[in-house]
Amino acid sequence: MRQFTAVVNPTAGGATAAAALLRVARPLREAGAGLETEYSRSLDHARDLARRAGERGRVVLAVGGDGMAGGIGGALSGTGTPLGLVPAGRGNDFARALGLPAEPAALAAILLRAEPRPVDTIEVTSAVHDRAVVLGSVYAGVDALANHHANRSRLLRGTASYYAGALRAVTTWRTTRYRVTVDGQEHAFAGYTVVAANSGYYGSDRHIAPAARVDDGLLEVVMIHHAPRRLFFALMNELGTGAHVHRPQVRVVRGRQVRIEADRPVPYGADGEVEAAVPVTARVLPGALRVLY
Template sequence: MRQFTAVVNPTAGDATGAASLLHLARLLREAGAELETEYSHSLAHAQDIARQAGERGRVVLAVGGDGMAGGIGGALSGTGTVLGLVPAGRGNDFARALNLPTDPAGLADILLNAEPGRVDTIEVESAVHRRTVVLGSVYAGVDALANRHANHARLLRGAASYYAGGLRAVTTWRAADYRVTVDGTEHAHRGYTVVAANSPYYGSGRLIAPGARVDDGLLDVVMIRDAPRRLFFTLMNELKTGAHIHRPEVQVLRGKELRIEASRPVPYGADGEVEATLPVTVRVRPGDLPVLYRPAGAEGH
């Protein structure tokens, strides 16, 4: 029977991470699993707890949102420690990419019985973040600004905070001139954003990269070109379904490594936590993290 260490972000989401864990913890213990709970006071603290638990051979549960999942997943990448996710944040986009159940019984079944599947991670390197590893995506441009606004929203939660942050960011955004180098090939790009996606989702369920897979050893690079603001608002709505990728203003590339530069200071972010300014180099780390989930088509318990 598995031994779990739950690392809880006590400020995640609308309710506390601890509240999200209560029902699940009872189900795990009733099944005979051992569960210890640790509360983090910072992401760095959460990463330390996770590493120490992994060194003791325990399965680490990241209880929180995408920042918690990405921070802990990044810290465990390459160590062999198995990660489980307990979605308890605003976005929960990486959990969505893994198609994890939202009900405690379904999630408990995954954590108790699923075989670990190896997923890719993303190494992020810049002058500020010399080497950071995340799970979901790196985004440079208006969406990084939108995420910053969403993180500081006090009255709105979940998708509403991201949508409001997006509206605020778009109204002040000026198109940037980017230089995007994908696996050694340079692409000039003028527009709103460049996204390097391991997960199809970001921004609380927006399907930014419908073709992205967490286990294919590649990043989907989505570039949205300069367009009238009214069209960009239409594109924002189309992110709900992924229909935006069929527009001529959107280009999708795939690769293992890319460097994003810009002619003026442009913010970038990663998994809702990292905030910095271009340039940045991004690399996929194929199959670097074992995670408890059932890939599409896998048989249930």
């Protein structure tokens, strides 16, 4: 029977992370699985806890949102340690991309019985990162600014915080000239944002890259060109279904390595955490992580 170490972000979604773990813990223990719990003080601490648990041969559970999943998944990338997710954040976008159930008993059944499957990860390098590894996506521009505002929101949660953050970001945004190099081919344009996506979802259920797959060894690179603000807001509404990719202002290409540069220091983020400013490089690491789903 599997032995689990749950690494919990105690601040994810208020008090919901601990509550989410409790709901899954009961069916795990009733099935005879071992479960120990570690509470993280920071994302770096969570990574350390996950690595140490993996070295002891335990399955690591990331309990929290996309930042927690990406941080722990990145720490375990290339180690062979299996990762399970207990979604408890505002977005839970990587769990959504994997098709994980929300019902605790169904999730526990996957954690107990599913065979670990290889999933791609993303290596991120920039002025502030010699090398970091994340799971879902790397994004630069207005969406990173929107996510920054959402993370600082105290009144709104979940999708509402992202939409409020996006409204604030877009209304103050000025057109930026990007240079995006995908596997050596350069794409230059003026616009809003660039997303290098491993997972199809980001920003709390926004289907930014409908064709993205977590196990195909490629990144979907979504580039949103300049458009009037009213059209941009219409495009944002289409993110729920992925219909935005059919607009002429949106271009999607695929590749293994993406370099994002701009004519000014626009912010970039990864897996829900806003890191710094471009330039930034994202490179896919095919099948580097073993995940239960």
